[in-house]
Each structure stands twice: as C-alpha cells, then as structure tokens.
Amino acid sequence: MQHVFSSVIVAADVRIPGCSVRMERTPGRGVDWCRNGVIAKRKLSEIVYNEAGGIVYGSLVQARDILGGVHFHEVTSLPAPSQLPPRPRLVDREAAIAELEALREDTTDAPITALITGSVGVGKSVLALSWAHMIRSHYPDGQLYAELRGHSDGAPASPQEVLGDFLHALGIPAELIPGDTAQRAALYRTVTHDQRLLVVLDDAFTAAQVRPLLPASPASITVVTSRYRLAGLVVQGARGVYIDRFDAAASLALLRDALGSDRLDRQLEAAAELVELCMRLPLALSVAAARLAGRPSWPIRAMVTALAEEQQALTIGDDVALRSALDLSYRALRPETARLYRLLALVPGSTFGGDAAAALAGIPRVEARRLLGELTDANLLTDISDGRCRFHHALVRLHAAQLVEAEDQREGAEGRLLAWYLATAARAERQLRPYRTGLPRDAEPSPAEPTDFGGPQDALGWLESERTNLSAAVTLAHARGREVMAWQLADAMWPLFLYMGHHVERVGVEETGLAAARAAGDLYGEAKMLNRLGLSLNDLGRYDDAVARFDEALEIWRRLGEREREAGSLRRLGLVAAGRGDRDAAIAGFTASIGIFRELGADRKAALGLIDLAGVLVTQGRGPDAVIHLEQARGLLRGVDDLYNRARVGILLGYAQVDHEQADRELRSALEMMNRLGSSVGRAAALEGLGELAQRTGRPEEACHCYEMALEVLGEAKSATYLRLRGRLDHLS
Structure with a gap:
C-alpha cells in the first residue's frame, strides 16, 4: 500500500533550543506549529506553505509530497553534560547535608543558589561534590562543573571563559558562541531558561565572577564554594551554608576510614594528638592519612613527632597544619615522583595530561602516567576526565610552586613543555591546513615523543581541549623571554581560531605574538603576526587599525624581498578597502596581488585574489565579469585540499x-x-x-x-x- 504525505518534516540528531516548524493551510483553516522535530501531516489540498525556524544542529528534512513508505528511526542527540568530578569520600557533615537539602526543598520561583563557605582546607569542595552526586538524578538536563581558581597561584577563571565551556557542553557549537561576555551570558540564560540543571562552581573569588554563570531556570540549582561570604550573592537570594573544622570525633572517623579501626584503636592517643596537630582540618588530615595508609607498619606516633617538628619551623597561621602535612607527604614521595610534583606547578593552565607531564619532566609517557597515579594516590592530584588531572587544591599547587622555585632548573622544564606545545600544535595545524607548508616551527628542539593525530577532527579536538593552556603558553613564553617560541606558537594556533572562533581571545594571543616577534628582532615573525592581527581587526570592523597593521607588514615584506608575501599584504589591504566600500582601491589591491601571484606561479593564492576581486565586481553589478574570475579561481583550486575556499x-x-x-x-x-x-x-x-x-x-x-x-x-x-x-x-x- 502506498501513502502520500504532505509537508512531512523530520528532525534527526537534533539538540534545538526553540526550533519550530510553521505550516499554513488554505485561508481560513489556521496555522499549525510543531516543535523540536515533531512529525506533521496534512492533506495535500490543505498545505500551501511550511517553514522551519530556529537553528538545527543535525539533520532537517522538509518535503512536500512523498510517494511510498515513510520510515522513522530513533532520534539520537547529544548526551546531557555530566561534568562532575568523581564523588569524594565524605565523613561527618550530616548537619550540613540536611541544611542543603532543606534549602533545595524550599519551593521557590527563582533558581536556587547554595553558597558553601568556610576556611581553607575545611572541606568545602568535598561537601559540594558529595551533595551534588547525591542529588544529580533530580537534574536530568545535565550537571556542569567549573573550577573558578579563586585562590590559585594564577588569575581566577573569567566568566567569559567558563561561559564558553558551559555553552559548548550544552550543545552549542563553538562557532556559534559569541566572543563578548555579556552576549555569552545572554545566550546561556536563553539555553538554560527551561532546563533542570545542576551547576557546581568551585572556589569562587567574587560575586561578580559567579553572577553570569547562574542558570535562568527556577528548576535549576547552583552550588558555589568560597572562602568568602560573597555578600553580593546573598543579597540576590543565595542561601549560605557555613562549615567549620571537624570536631574530634569526626576527625578520628576520617582517620579510621583511611587506616582501619584496628590500627587506629591500638594507637588512639597518638591519633588524637595527630588530629590536633592537623587542627582538625579535613584536607590536612586527608594528606596525613594518605601518607600513613601507604606505610602500614609506620606507627602513628612517628607521624605525630615529624609533624610537630615541622610546625615548630613554620610561622603560625591558618594554613600551618596543611603546609606541614604537605611537606611531610612530599618528603615521602620517591625522588622521581617528587620531581614531577614540583614541575607540574609550571603548567600554564589548570589541567594537564600524561603527554604534557612527560614533556615537562623529559620522561617517557608511560612513566609520566605512572607517576601521576602515585601523586593521585597521595591526595596531591585529582583525576578529572579523559586521563587529565589537576592539583587537589589551590594550596597544593602553591606548595609545589614554592618547591619548584627552590629545587629545579625551571628554565629547562618550561622549555621542554613549550617545545611539546609547539610541536603538537604544528602537527595539528598540518592536519587542518595541509597546504600551509614551510612554516617556521623550530623555536625549540622537537620533543622525543610528540603527540600525533589520526585526522583533522582529532587535531581540532586537541586544539580545543588545550586552548586555555596554549593561550597561556604564548603568554608564558613571552614573559620568560622565549620570544620566537611565543610568536611561532601564536601563529600555529591559527587553524583553531579559523574554525572555532574565540574572537576576543584570538586578538589577545596575536597581540602577544606580535610583541614577542618584535622583542626577538624577528622581522619575518613580526610581519606574519601583523598580518594575523590585521585580519582579526578587519573581521571586527576596526578598519583603521587593520590598515595600520597591513601597511607595517607590507613595508617589512618589501625590505625582505618577499614578493609573494608583499602580494599577500596588498590583497589584505584590498579586503579592508572592500569592507569600507572603496571599490576602486579594492580592485587595485586585488589586481596588483593577482599579477604578482601569477608571475610567481602561486596558483592557490592567485585564486584567493580572484575570489576577492569577484566579490567587489558583484557589488558593482558586474555579475558576468565576476563569473569569469570565479570560474578561473575554481580551476586553480581544483585538486588543492582547500574545501573552504x-x-x-x-x-x-x-x-x-x-x-x-x-x-x-x-x-x-x-x-x-x-x-x-x-x-x-x-x-x-x-x-x-x-x-x-x-x-x-x-x-x-x-x-x-x-x-x-x-x-x-x-x-x-x-x-x-x-x-x-x-x-x-x-x-x-
């Protein structure tokens, strides 16, 4: 049997905030809507118009008449984000959990924000994550997590950075995410306005850092941890939950959980002294317990004696217990593990994987992964996702940073890490833009084990996952006087920005790259970064600034005798003239550049000039002339691996x-x-x-x-x- 369906609309592989389909029937019969991929069927005689609105991420099929069978398959979609780190072991805190549960169950027409505060090392993050895992099933649209780095040795996480990661996790392609913080916040509110989300914001510094990250839906909940009370959030309705240090019983329970009842009960007096030396701080107790757990025959009294001696050498303060516990835990590490612990403080971003650790320490990847496991077992690092790690706490990173200043050849380690970033970014670049050959990527010797990629998607995925670290590495290289490294790495990031956007960050990276090339006295690098920055500024409509950069680049290329590069700058000046509406100047620039490219046999670049020239001719109403140039460009690009152009x-x-x-x-x-x-x-x-x-x-x-x-x-x-x-x-x- 055959069936005729009219205006069948099928949405598959879809994650659509607010996509809708509108179908008009004959006059007087009204308008039908179906949302988010619902199938619509009407008699052929009724349908005169249909339209899909909104953005579809996936497949959308619209058809008026279909003869034959229509088969519908199960719709697949992106999974809801599930970003919570692994559930930690929680001791005591029943009262705090009850307080948080009462807050969540208090019906309100506004999104709930729970603010967990307390002193350093008191267990705010452990409580927040433990409770988040308890309640995650109530929030089926996903769980988002961000470490805001409020008390790290680097700058706190910016709302712009976190919003970009959240929007991407919620299904918004990176190329659709605006660069401006306010626009990102507005899009985040739009995407979350009717969702049931759980958001955990760990180690916040200010209310202003948190405010843009709060979801819009009253069915959502946000859990914030901070050492500060963040009065600005409380004024807006956040509910505070303060936690203090453990009492003696809870402290002993933590030790019992780690060491076993038999061992603890036999040495109860020493255990009680250890509790007080750790000032009943859960983090200090956890570090001490991890060391004892790794030495089953070691008496608790020996730990008490060592810890007391450590504290006598320290200035009394809030973190004295934690610092002394970290010192003891550090000294118990094997030399190679201790060395990696120190060096990891040099990673410019907040997370790292085994490949980066191997490059940093100059050791094989297998060895690096094994040492990361030892540091995780010692409660100094925390596993996150995809084999990546971070320091267990901001104070742990500070502790490692103080040690690396004193005990390591920092310059050599940073050089190895930066060399790995550059070599790996260059390999990703070759996967994504294979026609870009002969690029200078020789600032440092290549690492012994560079990371390779199976294809363009793998390469782009790595660039995106390491984006924060790569941008920070450009800044680090410039700050350390590794100027050639800085500009070459900034240049190697070009495919990431071309495909994924990140416009605001892109300008910052390229300005740093330009400053580095100038500091190095590298005219070639300076002109390259001037061209890069000029393109970024032109895309933002900052035409005067773009012209200034391109003019500077043009002068350098002429001094260097680089005629092909000179033609490239002329073409870019033509782009600015076209953007401004000065068609005669644009045509002159494009024509001059095409002539040089053809003279030099640079077919692909000549094709780009022809494309740009045709664009201006179209604006002049000279379509037939434009078609001639475009067909020439198509012929020159035939066989070139350049789908974009x-x-x-x-x-x-x-x-x-x-x-x-x-x-x-x-x-x-x-x-x-x-x-x-x-x-x-x-x-x-x-x-x-x-x-x-x-x-x-x-x-x-x-x-x-x-x-x-x-x-x-x-x-x-x-x-x-x-x-x-x-x-x-x-x-x-």
Whole structure:
C-alpha cells in the first residue's frame, strides 16, 4: 500500500533550543506549529506553505509530497553534560547535608543558589561534590562543573571563559558562541531558561565572577564554594551554608576510614594528638592519612613527632597544619615522583595530561602516567576526565610552586613543555591546513615523543581541549623571554581560531605574538603576526587599525624581498578597502596581488585574489565579469585540499549568476561544504547569499528568515558581517 504525505518534516540528531516548524493551510483553516522535530501531516489540498525556524544542529528534512513508505528511526542527540568530578569520600557533615537539602526543598520561583563557605582546607569542595552526586538524578538536563581558581597561584577563571565551556557542553557549537561576555551570558540564560540543571562552581573569588554563570531556570540549582561570604550573592537570594573544622570525633572517623579501626584503636592517643596537630582540618588530615595508609607498619606516633617538628619551623597561621602535612607527604614521595610534583606547578593552565607531564619532566609517557597515579594516590592530584588531572587544591599547587622555585632548573622544564606545545600544535595545524607548508616551527628542539593525530577532527579536538593552556603558553613564553617560541606558537594556533572562533581571545594571543616577534628582532615573525592581527581587526570592523597593521607588514615584506608575501599584504589591504566600500582601491589591491601571484606561479593564492576581486565586481553589478574570475579561481583550486575556499567560490557564484536556479544550487552546495567544515563565518556567508537571492526574486519573508539564521550562526555582534546582516533585516522590515 502506498501513502502520500504532505509537508512531512523530520528532525534527526537534533539538540534545538526553540526550533519550530510553521505550516499554513488554505485561508481560513489556521496555522499549525510543531516543535523540536515533531512529525506533521496534512492533506495535500490543505498545505500551501511550511517553514522551519530556529537553528538545527543535525539533520532537517522538509518535503512536500512523498510517494511510498515513510520510515522513522530513533532520534539520537547529544548526551546531557555530566561534568562532575568523581564523588569524594565524605565523613561527618550530616548537619550540613540536611541544611542543603532543606534549602533545595524550599519551593521557590527563582533558581536556587547554595553558597558553601568556610576556611581553607575545611572541606568545602568535598561537601559540594558529595551533595551534588547525591542529588544529580533530580537534574536530568545535565550537571556542569567549573573550577573558578579563586585562590590559585594564577588569575581566577573569567566568566567569559567558563561561559564558553558551559555553552559548548550544552550543545552549542563553538562557532556559534559569541566572543563578548555579556552576549555569552545572554545566550546561556536563553539555553538554560527551561532546563533542570545542576551547576557546581568551585572556589569562587567574587560575586561578580559567579553572577553570569547562574542558570535562568527556577528548576535549576547552583552550588558555589568560597572562602568568602560573597555578600553580593546573598543579597540576590543565595542561601549560605557555613562549615567549620571537624570536631574530634569526626576527625578520628576520617582517620579510621583511611587506616582501619584496628590500627587506629591500638594507637588512639597518638591519633588524637595527630588530629590536633592537623587542627582538625579535613584536607590536612586527608594528606596525613594518605601518607600513613601507604606505610602500614609506620606507627602513628612517628607521624605525630615529624609533624610537630615541622610546625615548630613554620610561622603560625591558618594554613600551618596543611603546609606541614604537605611537606611531610612530599618528603615521602620517591625522588622521581617528587620531581614531577614540583614541575607540574609550571603548567600554564589548570589541567594537564600524561603527554604534557612527560614533556615537562623529559620522561617517557608511560612513566609520566605512572607517576601521576602515585601523586593521585597521595591526595596531591585529582583525576578529572579523559586521563587529565589537576592539583587537589589551590594550596597544593602553591606548595609545589614554592618547591619548584627552590629545587629545579625551571628554565629547562618550561622549555621542554613549550617545545611539546609547539610541536603538537604544528602537527595539528598540518592536519587542518595541509597546504600551509614551510612554516617556521623550530623555536625549540622537537620533543622525543610528540603527540600525533589520526585526522583533522582529532587535531581540532586537541586544539580545543588545550586552548586555555596554549593561550597561556604564548603568554608564558613571552614573559620568560622565549620570544620566537611565543610568536611561532601564536601563529600555529591559527587553524583553531579559523574554525572555532574565540574572537576576543584570538586578538589577545596575536597581540602577544606580535610583541614577542618584535622583542626577538624577528622581522619575518613580526610581519606574519601583523598580518594575523590585521585580519582579526578587519573581521571586527576596526578598519583603521587593520590598515595600520597591513601597511607595517607590507613595508617589512618589501625590505625582505618577499614578493609573494608583499602580494599577500596588498590583497589584505584590498579586503579592508572592500569592507569600507572603496571599490576602486579594492580592485587595485586585488589586481596588483593577482599579477604578482601569477608571475610567481602561486596558483592557490592567485585564486584567493580572484575570489576577492569577484566579490567587489558583484557589488558593482558586474555579475558576468565576476563569473569569469570565479570560474578561473575554481580551476586553480581544483585538486588543492582547500574545501573552504572552493565553497567561497560557490557563494559568490550565487550572487553573480544570472540564472536563479543555478545560483540557488551553487549557494546550497557551498552551505553544505561550510557545514562539513564547521565554519560559522562560511555558513553565515552562504545563508546571506541565499537571503539575497530570495530578496532579489521577490521572496522577502524567506530572505528575512535566511538573514536571521545567518545572524544566529555568526553570533559575533561586533563583526562587520553581523552589522551588514542587521542592516539588511532593518531595510526589509
């Protein structure tokens, strides 16, 4: 039996905040909506119009008439985020748990924020994570976690950074995440407004750091830990739960849990003294217990004596117990384990894996992973996800940092780590942009075991996971006077920014790279970073600043006799002129650059110039001339592994073609290629082209729809493209 369905709409592999489908029937019969991929069926005679709105991450199929069977398969979607670190062992704290439960059960029409405060080492994080694991089943839309580094040896985590990670975890592709903190916060509120989320924000420094990270839904809950009372949050409705040090009974219970009742009961007097020497601080007790647990034959009295001697040499303060416990635990480590513990304080980011640890210490990866396991067993490190670790507490990292200053050749260790970052970023770069050859990536000797990748997706995944560390490594290299390393690493990060955005961070990294190249007196590196920074500024519509950078680069290339690079700067100046609307200057710049590229046999770069030239010709209404240049560019790119620029040819052909059906085919093919690449800029350009075609052929509603989708895809409100799209919409309305 055959069936005819009309206006069947199927959404698969979808994670869609607010996507909807609108179907109009014949006049007088009303309008139907179906949301989030619901199937809609109407009689053929009734349907005259259907439309999908919003952003679909996955597949969307719309069809008017289908003859034959229609089969629907189970929809797959991204899993809800589950970011909580492993559940820690909780001792005592029944009263605090009861207080937190009462807070959660107190019905309210606003999101709940629980603020856990207390002194250093008192167990705030352990309580927060333990309770979060207890209640996680009540929050099926996901659990988010961020370490805010309020009391680390580096800068606290910025809300902008954390919001980017949260939005990505909630299913928003990185290329759709805005650069501006306020825009990220607004998108976060939109995404979370009807979800049941559990958010844990560990070690907060200020209320201002926390406020943008609070979800919007009253069905959500946020757990914040801080040494401070954060009155700004309390004023806004946060409920405080203060925890103090253990009493003697709870302290002994912690030791009993780690050492066993038999051992503790035989040495109860010494155990009681140990409790007081640790000032009943759970963190200090845990470190001491970890050391005793690793030495079953060691009497507790020996630990008491050693700890008392340590404390006599320390200045009395709130962290004296913890510092003395850490010193004893550190001295019990094997020499190679102790060395790695010290060196890990040099990692510029907050997390690290076995490969980075191996490079840092100059040891094989297998050995590094084994030593990380020993440090985790000693309660000095904490496992997170995907084989990565972090220090157990900010004070533990500070302790390691103080030791590395005193006992290690810091320069050699940092050099090994930075060399690994550069070599691995260069390998990722080659996977993603294989046509970029002969790039200088020789600032440091390559590591013995560089990380390799199976393909472009693996390479991009590594760049994104290490993004914070890579950006911090550029800053570290510059601060340590490793200037060539700094600019080469900044340059190697280009594919990450090209594919994933991170616009604000990109400008910061490139400004540091430029300063480093200048400090090194490296004219080649300076001109490269000037070009990089000029492109970033041009994308943000900062045309005067972009021209200044490109002019400086052009002068350097001419001094160096680099004619191909000179042509590249002329082309970039043409891009700025085109952005400003100075078409004659743009055509002059593009024509000059194309001539040099052809003379030098640089076919791919000549194709890029032809694409840019065709874009200006299109704005002048010279479509047939533009088509000639675009077909030449397509021929030059044939066989070149550069899908992005082949898609750009298709987008411009969509503007230039007189045949509207051919233009539509070109634009839709280009949009599909940009989707495969995951380029937000490219997708927005293709959608803008489809909108312009719809507007040109008398379909204003469809044009508005395409422009709105392009704006949502782009997400960068400061960019020139965003402002142009906004102007198109304003004109239509």
